[in-house]
Amino acid sequence: MSMRVLVGVKRVIDYAVKVRVKPDKMGVVTDGVKHSMNPFDEIAVEEAIRLKEKKIVKEVVAVSCGPTQSQETIRTALAMGCDRGIHVEITGKEYENLQPFHVSKILAKIAKEEDVDMVILGKQAIDGDNNQTGQMTAAVLDWPQATFASEVKKNNGDLTVTREVDGGLETINVKLPAVITTDLRLNEPRYATLPNIMKAKKKPIAKKTVADYDVDISPRQEVLSVEDPPVREAGSKIIGNTV
């Protein structure tokens, strides 16, 4: 079995940070705010590494689309055990306007170029909450998709994936190559240890641009405004039996 897996990792504002809206109401404050790997992507990386440890997969490639700092996120993925990284540099306004529609096309091109057998992505990023990239990537590649995975098992040419759905759990078989998106209960990601962080510094990260993949990332949406949710009002006590 010499499968290759592509894992998408996105740099987002850390989930523990209290997000604040910018004064111009056109976005959220990102300067000086702690960023880290999207939690669902951590789960995706962990799943890929576990497959590698089980010798089902031979190589795990981590990819991130974003500014220079996205490389830190790729390094974390490498420290968790990925073999090499690809950084598609997208900055400034282009990055602000980047949508799953664009990212899925880039990922599809990379998947083909790197000849991967599986693409594992987080089900959604905690900033956009779009839950579209995995599905769109599968559509562009014309590959089967298994989303919201809470368990992934390999048998011969295909995968048996248990999905978390509204009614409970659904188990499906998907033929490889396929796209999987990870849900919360799939696994508990490992923490990167110092020796692995040091080793990760030596692993290669290929620097790419959007032009290398010939994908059009012109914006298809325009942000009109970003606002805080309404402030919670105090409740009131109802006394007596007139309810």
Add this chain to the structure above:
Amino acid sequence: MNTLIKRSLVRFTSKSHIFTNQCRSRATKASLLSNQLVDELSGVLGDENVSKAEVIREQHGKDESYHSGQPADVVVFPTSTEDVSLVAQFCNRNNLPIIPFGTGTGLEAGVSAIHGGVCVDLSKMCEIEVNVEDFDCTVQPGVTRIALNTFLRDTGLWFPVDPGADASLCGMCATSASGTNAVRYGTMRENTLNLKVVLADGRIIETAGKGTRTKKSSAGYNLTNLFVGSEGTLGLITKATLKLYGIPEAMVSAVCHFPSVQSAVDTTVQVLQCNIPVARIEFLDDVMMDAVNRYSSMDYPVAPSLFLEFHGSESHVQDQAKAVGELCEANGGSSFQWAKDADERNRLWKARHNAFYASLALRPGCKGFATDCCIAITQLTEHVIAMKQDISKSNLLGPIVGHVGDGNFHSLLLVDPSSESELQEAKHLADRMARRAIAAGGTCTGEHGIGKGKRHLLKEQFGDVTMDVMGQIKQSLDPKNLMNPGKVL
């Protein structure tokens, strides 16, 4: 979550006098703060950071101990050290007790406002600064243990002191907390490098020096360790500089069961003598194992058991596990299991993790009266057996769990909260346990602190002369006795 639900159920159905009477009397007593004084506080901190609501005050007067809570007269939520200093000055001017509140996860009623006053909830102060390559970090009181480790997760570092609860790190400094990892990584005492403290008169000090974050220093009096363990009676901690460690490359967990308490303790002593750097070594008695089996649907042998964890490189942890396995066997231990895989490790250790709730589940509706004492390791067997004998003569259940590597053990006495006699019996058992420890050169509290309920034991452990010295320090730093009065001394 479970504890909160259980507690509210108990209150609803309880006919207890011990718990509700005291609260009722405080609620009907006139507040120590006039509206004018409360307005003054609001003026300084902002309306949204001051609360007189009964529910908020009650919540802030309680922790995880068996003691009934005593609400303060007002709860404030400062957002900076300067704010805390202003509150301290305010309390000093108006002769009001001042009680710090971190997460309310203490076990000795440290947050109970026995004499009313101002409760200072520090949870809004949540800044963290990390110096990755120097292995140190600085945290404000709103930062909890798990929050810090989550923040650190991509740096390869962690803060290992683990008392079980997700406690405020500064609160852990205040109680000199410890936990299952102490045998390898030490307690808060060894890992606190510097503290920023607000004193009774509002002065702000940094105990190891301005911005100092070195691992060692010979400069001046060791003020850092004066405040560690002072439980809010000498000052309010508003920032702590802590030592960090590298996340272990590999972890292995193991479990083994023994024919007797003695053989489990002997094994522990031998493990330490062999210099095996065990990270956690926990003792659970047969009553606890039974509780865990029932609660977590496991089928461990109902016998004194050791739960161990090893940290290190891949090869190192396997060697450690093997060596300990041999020692266990040599002492009559059986069914030695070990696991490296994260899920497997969690399954093995589930018993130890759930010990508290498993114990409570042995007697639904009960409250857990936590006891704590620490003696030399070689005396553990004698003291555990003596405690078990005392428990068997009483009509209470008291499963035992111990951090054997440190000679520290706890018996969780299960008490019917509506029974005054059972509470007294538990207190009696706890006192006997502590007094046995003191008589053997041990301490009446290994990690929970003195709080409200162990002040008499403190006097017995230290004697008049040393108590006088403690009194002198208290007098010089807090002459009006406003800092968490009624605790420790």
